[in-house]
Amino acid sequence: MPEYLIDDREAPRFAVNRKNMVDPEVLAKEREQIFDRCWLYIGHETELRKPNDFKARSVAGRPLIFARDAKGLIRVWVNSCPHRGAMLCRQPEGNARFLTCFYHGWSFSTAGEVVSIPGDDAYGPDFERPGLAAPPRVDSYRGFVFVSFDPEIVDLPTYLAGAREYIDLVADQSETGMEVLDGTHEYSVKANWKLLVENSIDGYHAVSTHQRYFEMVMAARGEIDPGALGRSVGIDLGNGHVVIAGEPTTGGLFGRPLSEAGETERAERFRKFAEKYGDAWVDRMRGARNLVVFPNLVIIDLVMGVVVRKIDPITPGYMEVTAWHLAPTDEGEELHRQRLDNFLTFWGPGGLASPDDVEALETVQKSCAALKELGWSDVSRGMTKPAVDADDELQLRTWWRHWNKLMTGEALPPEPHDPPGDVYTGQKRPNTAAVG
Missing domain, CATH: 2.102.10.10 (Rieske [2Fe-2S] iron-sulphur domain)
Structure with missing residues (x-):
């Protein structure tokens, strides 16, 4: 029986040993094999x-x-x-x-x-x-500063691999640069740090866990056509980095509706970006993305805002979370107000999303006390599908396989699935400006 993961392609079955969430020796090994060796x-x-x-x-x-x-x-x-x-x-x-x-x-x-x-x-x-x-x-890279405690680690651009493209999609949303706004969200969760990493790229939980948020959206906007939300997919970006990438949408379908002035400004900003970068790149920019840079950095571009989240393990059953809001320096007053509102009311520790997630993860951690009776969590959703969506679990399995590689030295092969399509990966950033 494998120690940390079951990756059975014939069944198919992918399972994660729940001892990974509670064993102090696992956390000690993570500090040595992962946090001492990554950017x-x-x-x-x-x-x-x-x-x-x-x-x-x-x-x-x-x-x-x-x-x-x-x-x-x-x-x-x-x-x-x-x-x-x-x-x-x-x-x-x-x-x-x-x-x-x-x-x-x-x-x-x-x-x-x-x-x-x-x-x-x-x-x-x-x-x-x-x-x-x-x-x-x-x-x-693009203003995001990283450190490594391994003097022999590969250079940062090589380490970031395909994640660079999704950082670019965020960083290009201003002609004068993106900035972290004053004010920080700091909170703790009585759960293992890996559970919040999973949660940040888990599309499957959205409707059930965040029911009250969707009820609010429907009350504000009426019935929402699911097709208007566009399809989202999970993508392996290499080196353990993963993303949920969403198709471009025509407006702010989540959160409170923008005012007429806000909608006008938003449309004008994308028009200028299209002149600089071309329609293909801007179509991707207009989509949503939940990005994890392995092991513990999360960048979420969703609900009219960009959240940068750092997850720090403290004990096997306790983590600390720090979150910042990234915004265009050249954004108008109305869009800026809407962005700040969503950072507080949706992403904040007391907002419409975060408390739901914290509650879910803390119940998972409590249930790990029954490790002897129920020792494995299933992460198999979508393994048999030729093409996967965001509510499948390809992105979770990808992250876990890299975690397992660093912990054990065992390199498990990636899953064969149809490519996600050009709307997510085929339209590259044009070389219109130097990227630092």
Whole structure:
């Protein structure tokens, strides 16, 4: 019997061992085999608007400082004084020319250089005055900044593989750049971190779990033709990255209806994008997407907004979630208001979607106490279909197979299905501008 997964193509059956959600040894191995060896998201460049801005972040259990130095360069430092280990930044964010340890007063620049040691002459002329420590690798793509604790990892563009295309579809939604808005959603879930990863790319649960949301939409708009929503499919993007990609739609079919001014502005923005990128790319941009960058970054472009979600495991049965809202810097007042409204009322910890998901995941975690009686969860939906949809589970199985590869070294083959079609993958981004 396999330890973590059952991937039986003849039955067919795909099952996940529920011990993966409760066993401390599994989490310890994940930290070593996955979080110590992957590129991990720390933040967006636009969160650091001015020189010497900083954010204190936790990535893979490590305390880090996400900063912009005095010259405007993005830096990442370990949030620990090299003297005796106290945390330098005890506030979640700020702006300071110097980062000073409150324990013994050692002080450092945002470029990581030691600038002051009280009683410096007591150390002698040959004492090596250490600067701040940093993760071995730091890089960014389209403003999204990643770190890796593996000095030998492949470069970030290679690691992102097909996920780059879907980040581009988000980043291209402004002619002046996308920015993270002020304000952060921070909440915790009494469940294993992998359950929220699954949930973020699980189209099967939408109607049953979020019934009250669909009732609200119908009350606001009347009956909705299911065909107007367009088809969505799950796609393997390589290296464990997956996406649910939706066909283009003609308007904001979810959330509160836009005003006439909002609809006019939205249409005009897409018209300008089509002039720059062509109709094919903009058709894809007008669709929806739930993207997971392996292992724990989620980018959701849905319900009139773009949510960036970082999922951090704390214990086998407890995770912390941080979410930000990404928006065009050149967006008009009406669209911006609608975007903020949806970030709060749909995506927020007390909104129309997140509490439903939290409740579902916490019940799953509680039921894992019956591991001996019911030890496996089924993830087989769609394995026999020639073409899969978003409410099938191809994208979940893809993520789990990569997880299993990193945990065990076993490379399971991908599933053979018909390609999803050009509306999802065939219309590539034209080379109209440099992409950093």
